[in-house]
Amino acid sequence: MLELLAAVLALALAYFALLDGWYLVRVPCAVLRARLLQPRVPDLLAEQRYSGRVLPSDLDLLLHMNNARYLREADVARAAHLTRCGVLGALRALGAHAVLAASCARYRRSLRLLEPFEVRTRLLGWDDRAFYLEARFVSLRDGFLCALLRSRQHVLGTTPERVVQHLCKRRVEPPELPEDLKHWITYNETSSQLLRAESGLGDTAKDQ
Numbered sequence: 001m002l003e004l005l006a007a008v009l010a011l012a013l014a015y016f017a018l019l020d021g022w023y024l025v026r027v028p029c030a031v032l033r034a035r036l037l038q039p040r041v042p043d044l045l046a047e048q049r050y051s052g053r054v055l056p057s058d059l060d061l062l063l064h065m066n067n068a069r070y071l072r073e074a075d076v077a078r079a080a081h082l083t084r085c086g087v088l089g090a091l092r093a094l095g096a097h098a099v100l101a102a103s104c105a106r107y108r109r110s111l112r113l114l115e116p117f118e119v120r121t122r123l124l125g126w127d128d129r130a131f132y133l134e135a136r137f138v139s140l141r142d143g144f145l146c147a148l149l150r151s152r153q154h155v156l157g158t159t160p161e162r163v164v165q166h167l168c169k170r171r172v173e174p175p176e177l178p179e180d181l182k183h184w185i186t187y188n189e190t191s192s193q194l195l196r197a198e199s200g201l202g203d204t205a206k207d208q
Contacts, residue, residue, distance in 0.1 A: 096157030
């Protein structure tokens with residue numbers, strides 16, 4: 001019995017020492033919770049909320065939430081969001097998947113130790129290659145918008161249009177994207193062109 005306990009503890013220590021343990025646990029748990037315990041959200045553009053709290057492991061040297069933690073919390077909330085609205089299921093049904101191709105963040109006020117917050121995620125729209133999502137970090141102490149993240153989920157193996165059509169059983173026109181998001185998309189396209197030119201690649205070599 002003691003040998004078994006020692007082996008389990010050794011495996012747990014190796015798991016957390018060699019792998020990003022909490023992240024590899026939290027994302028599947030968030031997906032399972034969204035799939036099994038939470039109601040389906042039929043409106044693709046509806047905002048969904050994911051609660052969190054700043055833990056000691058989230059802090060940086062200035063004792064507020066590390067900038068990188070916002071990206072991680074947004075990742076977990078986004079996985080839950082895409083599960084509840086059916087996008088992940090549709091991707092799986094079509095033999096496709098999505099990867100994070102770009103993100104940007106604005107930090108407006110720090111989240112402090114033990115401060116409760118919500119990640120409010122919504123789908124802003126899509127184009128021929130990607131879905132665009134927004135995550136708002138709102139303090140539950142006073143409702144202040146502490147950080148705003150935008151992400152581009154590149155769809156591989158199919159198109160966003162086919163994913164939406166699979167979900168809605170009809171063709172759906174994408175909503176008009178916000179003006180600031182259009183500027184960000186243009187920036188990403190310009191950056192890709194510059195990097196391809198820098199690498200000696202032609203316009204036919206697209207970013208993956």
